[in-house]
Amino acid sequence: MGCGKSTIAQNLSKITEIPFLDLDKCIEKKANLSINEIFEQHGEIYFRKLEHEMFVELLQSSEKNIIGLGGGTPCYANNHELLKRDDVVSIYLKASIETLFSRLVHNKSKRPLIANMNEEEMKEFIAKHLFDRSFYYNHAQHKVSVDNKTVEETVQDILEILA
Ligand SMILES: Nc1ncnc2c1ncn2[C@@H]1O[C@H](COP(=O)(O)OP(=O)(O)O)[C@@H](O)[C@H]1O
Numbered sequence: 001m002g003c004g005k006s007t008i009a010q011n012l013s014k015i016t017e018i019p020f021l022d023l024d025k026c027i028e029k030k031a032n033l034s035i036n037e038i039f040e041q042h043g044e045i046y047f048r049k050l051e052h053e054m055f056v057e058l059l060q061s062s063e064k065n066i067i068g069l070g071g072g073t074p075c076y077a078n079n080h081e082l083l084k085r086d087d088v089v090s091i092y093l094k095a096s097i098e099t100l101f102s103r104l105v106h107n108k109s110k111r112p113l114i115a116n117m118n119e120e121e122m123k124e125f126i127a128k129h130l131f132d133r134s135f136y137y138n139h140a141q142h143k144v145s146v147d148n149k150t151v152e153e154t155v156q157d158i159l160e161i162l163a
């Protein structure tokens with residue numbers, strides 16, 4: 001969360017003219033509920049089920065797409081295995097705890113896992129989750145460090161990978 005998947009993917013889409021699909025937005029549309037409402041009304045396990053189903057659905061598309069995943073997507077339901085397909089390019093946008101904290105601290109209300117946390121709890125959450133999840137994140141084919149980079153610089157790094 002907060003490394004910039006949605007922001008970077010949208011900008012990459014504009015430049016490449018490859019359509020962008022944000023997994024969270026697709027889930028919201030299908031469920032007709034916001035991510036917050038899904039967590040509140042049905043809980044995280046139900047969200048993970050919807051997330052897996054939508055990810056499988058998006059990967060079935062015969063069109064070329066840029067898919068912006070959620071921060072937890074590769075870490076549940078064996079979703080990381082789906083990224084190993086020959087026709088999938090996966091990119092981990094790698095950010096430090098400090099970068100994630102600075103981007104999330106004023107931007108947490110739509111992220112149910114951290115929405116009610118104070119700054120100390122957020123720092124602890126980010127550190128713990130980066131540690132727990134790095135095994136899955138490191139399955140990505142490519143890693144792009146996003147610390148101290150503008151959106152344009154990160155997009156440029158990705159364009160070089162795709163070239
Ligand atoms: N250099 C940057 N690259 C990406 N996002 C940035 C950058 N600087 C600030 N931001 C902000 O950080 C937040 C990243 O959130 P978002 O794109 O939703 O990430 P994710 O989808 O990974 O959770 C956005 O509010 C974005 O405007």
Ligand SMILES: O=C(O)C1=C[C@@H](OP(=O)(O)O)[C@@H](O)[C@H](O)C1
Binds near residue numbers: 070112
């Ligand atoms: O890290 C997570 O478990 C989550 C990340 C969110 O997506 P972003 O990484 O785009 O914020 C969203 O899928 C949900 O709130 C859960």
Ligand SMILES: [Mg+2]
Binds near residue numbers: 005006024068069070
């Ligand atoms: Mg996002």
